[in-house]
Amino acid sequence: MSIHIAARPGEIAETVLLPGDPLRARFIADTFLENPKQYSDVRNMSGFTGTYKGKAVSVQGTGMGIPSISIYVNELFRDYGVKRAIRVGTAGSIQEDLKIRDLVIALSASTDSAANNLRFGGRNYAPAAAFSLVRKAWDSAAAKGWKAIAGQVVSSDMFYTDDPGEWKLWAKYGCLCLEMETAELYTLAAKYRREALSLLTISDSLITHELTTAEERQTAFTRMMEIALETAVS
Numbered sequence: 001m002s003i004h005i006a007a008r009p010g011e012i013a014e015t016v017l018l019p020g021d022p023l024r025a026r027f028i029a030d031t032f033l034e035n036p037k038q039y040s041d042v043r044n045m046s047g048f049t050g051t052y053k054g055k056a057v058s059v060q061g062t063g064m065g066i067p068s069i070s071i072y073v074n075e076l077f078r079d080y081g082v083k084r085a086i087r088v089g090t091a092g093s094i095q096e097d098l099k100i101r102d103l104v105i106a107l108s109a110s111t112d113s114a115a116n117n118l119r120f121g122g123r124n125y126a127p128a129a130a131f132s133l134v135r136k137a138w139d140s141a142a143a144k145g146w147k148a149i150a151g152q153v154v155s156s157d158m159f160y161t162d163d164p165g166e167w168k169l170w171a172k173y174g175c176l177c178l179e180m181e182t183a184e185l186y187t188l189a190a191k192y193r194r195e196a197l198s199l200l201t202i203s204d205s206l207i208t209h210e211l212t213t214a215e216e217r218q219t220a221f222t223r224m225m226e227i228a229l230e231t232a233v234s
């Protein structure tokens with residue numbers, strides 16, 4: 001057991017999917033995995049292990065934001081020997097041509113978080129995805145004939161900012177969308193010499209303020225999950 005995850009050694013697979021929402025972890029386990037078993041419910045941050053196409057896969061909720069994902073991913077890499085971590089999350093678009101329900105493969109994550117300032121003493125580290133996983137996700141989307149957009153994202157510490165136009169500077173420099181976890185996931189994967197990838201479904205737009213129906217969200221989410229699972233087991 002680690003402090004925040006109550007699994008016994010061997011109960012967590014080498015590949016773990018990481019949704020922010022613990023209820024989504026349960027949904028993913030029940031919907032996409034065979035024979036899922038819950039290994040932890042500490043703080044209701046559920047974790048499950050099952051199989052997909054015969055291979056063991058776990059799914060662990062991370063909570064929202066860098067401090068929360070940092071706790072779970074540190075423990076997964078350090079205490080449970082996890083080798084591959086694939087975030088499956090949502091993000092807000094900051095580019096006009098990136099639409100609701102689009103799928104983003106996060107190549108790198110800029111951030112306004114203080115975490116890497118503390119870690120690197122003011123130097124600017126560039127958190128990046130594992131190329132092996134980027135390629136698998138890209139190939140799996142292409143094989144299904146689904147569009148994916150690969151590019152830079154922003155991991156922000158503030159969902160509610162005082163300046164509502166703050167995202168425009170990130171957009172000017174080519175970032176695609178805002179979310180709140182990937183910079184820390186990629187940094188920890190580099191530290192522990194593991195592989196990480198973030199797949200993000202666009203859930204809202206800071207430009208158009210478009211909304212999507214629950215059904216449309218579900219379809220986009222299912223596509224992302226299929227690509228995440230193919231990437232996990234290939």
Ligand code: HPA
Pocket residue numbers: 090091092093156158159178179180203204206
């Ligand atoms: N900002 C930060 N994180 C998000 C957003 C957003 O607009 N949408 C989904 N996750």
